Amino acid sequence: MDENEIGTIVVDCAVKVHMRLGPGLLESVYETVLTYELVKRGLLVERQVVVPIVYDNLRFEEGFRADLIVGGKVILELxxxxxxxxxxxxxxxxxxxxxxxxxxxxxNFGEALMKDGITRTINGKLGGE
Structure with a gap:
């Protein structure tokens, strides 16, 4: 499955979660429920993935934590x-x-409408573009 196919499922699941739970809950709640929905759709989801920073040839494990990485290809920041x-x-x-x-x-699950809370970001070019 490529990034665009994963993205379509992510958006569909995010809208579903937002419609069922509404805006304004803690990010951790949306993370838990969105993970459940994505896994239900057959996707591999990693939560709170440590991403190190390399600086001056040193590797620092306490770089940051990605909220979700889906299919090893798409990062979700909630x-x-x-x-x-x-x-x-x-x-x-x-x-x-x-x-x-x-x-x-x-x-952004804080928006009144989920469609207003979705921002897609691309780093470089996708394989098919």
Missing amino acids: KSVEHVTNAHKKQLLTYLRLTGLTVGYLL
Whole structure:
């Protein structure tokens, strides 16, 4: 399954979770339930994945934790805030660069409508583009 196919399932599941639970819960709640929905759809989901930082040829394991990595190809950064900021978007792009992954989604479950809380970010070019 490629990044676009995974992305389609991610968006579908995020909308479903948001419709059932509504906005305003803790991010950890959405992470748990979204993981359940994605696994139900047959996807491999890793939660709170440690992504190290390499600096001056030193590897620091305490770099950051990706909320979810789906299918080993797509990073999901979950938020439950009133509005996404540029800092949130830059954070996701940095995560993509550090992992070498190409596609990420910033999913803000704090929006009234989930469609307004989805930001897709691409690092470089996708294989088919």
